Amino acid sequence: MTKKFVFKILIAGNGGAGKTTLLRRFVDGVFNESTIETVGVDFFIKEIKFDDLGANCSLQLWDLGGQERFRHLLENFVMGARAALLLFDLTRMPLINEILAWVNLVRMHDMNLPIILVGTKSDLEDLIAVDDKIALNIKQTFHMVDYIKTSSKSGKNVDIAFKSIIEFLMTQSKY
Secondary structure, eight states, X not given: OOEEEEEEEEEXXXXXXXXXXXXXXXXXXXXOSOOOOOOSEEEEEEEEEETXXXXXXXXXXXXXXXXXXXXXXXXGGSTTOOEEEEEEETTSOOOHHXXXXXXXXXXXXXXXXXXXXXXXXXXXXXXXXXXXXXHHHHHHHTTOSEEEEOOTTTOTTHHHHHHHHHHHHHHHTTO
């Protein structure tokens, strides 16, 4: 008998971090450099089968607009989330107060909400401003599940980031 899981996963981070391009790569398998900023929230669905585990997962992926002026709209959309991916652009040093604001927002209704820290744009090797030590320090400071570097352009580690959080959630669901 196949087990069915439904997970609401938040995709959060500052504007320009690459949330929508990461989701388009994961959901549609395409990279589009010219995405427009998300106003408020966008919504994606992805079905994943784990044949070896006899499980199907339905992912409800909530793309939270990253612009500061939309933050007040987001509080209503985080309720019921099972996990979050918190994205930051590896070519720009994240400010700790911005990370804290996102962590507080996604954990508003669940202080133990699992979060994976996702460094984006890893393909821009000559422009990388954040080394692994800094990112791992952020991960530890905010008790995040994992840290993964991705590239929506090349597709590197995009599936791994999502599969990592799904497997974590399935384990927590006493699969």
